Amino acid sequence: MKLDRVTLAITGASGVQYGLRLLECLVAADIQVLVLISRAAQVVIATETELKMPGATAEQEQFLTDLYSAKDGQIRVFGREQWMSPVASGSGAPSAMVVCPCSTGSLSAIACGASNNLIERAADVALKERRQLILVPREAPYSEIHLEHMLKLTRMGAVVIPASPGFYNKPASVEDMIDFVVARILNQLGVEQTLMPRWGDDLIR
Structure with a gap:
């Protein structure tokens, strides 16, 4: 089944470039994106971009919408307490959600089912409905608490993709390093991407 809607939460970890680039790629793939931006993420966006x-x-x-030349309605943004939004219920939420970047505070709240804001509730919905949930933490080093939360969420069915760019593709810019991580997320979502070739593709063509 072709993916037509995704929930994208951008939280207050360093690395908002990953989330924004992912949004750009999803729009280019003609996917509707329901966007949730935490207050801390707004501070990071102002700091890092x-x-x-x-x-x-x-x-x-x-x-x-203007920034990424999206169609009308293709990007929808919901506030932290907009409980009537589709992402707050299993009957309306998309089949996939990505938290990118995922702060360790958000990681903790999602692992514990806190649901104190719309981002946490949307992730809780994804877990309870057995839908795809991808978390992209960016922290260094990880404490035992962080690792326990990642293990707990992985056991629940979530996929954890640390924002750790590889170098075997010989990145020539920061943008290449961002695209490395975003390509991995798109691969998990089943969205066609040309940011980075899949490993071994040159051997089977």
Whole structure:
């Protein structure tokens, strides 16, 4: 079945470039993206990028739509307590959710089923409905607490993809390193991508 909708949560870890690049690629693949941006993520976006992200969700939605030349309605942004949004219920949520980057605070809350905001609730829905949940943590080093949460979530069926770029593709820029991680996420989602060739593709063509 072709993926047509994805929930993308961007939380307050360093590495918002991964989440924004993933959003760009999903839009280019003609997938509707339901976007959740934490307050901490807005601070990180202002710190790590040149983007001037608005504070209100409606303005964020228009900003991202314009930034990535998305179709009308292709990007929907929901606030932290917008409980009537589709992602808050198993009957309306997409079949896949990605938290990218995933802060260790979000990792902890998701592992414990806290559901104190819409990001945590959306992840809880993905887990309870046995849907695809991909978490992209970016921290160094990982404490025992972080590792226990990742193990717990993996046992629940989530996929953990640390934001750890490889170097066998000989990256020539920061953008290449970002694309390495984003390509791995897209592969997990089953979305065709040309950011990075799959391992061994040159041997079977």
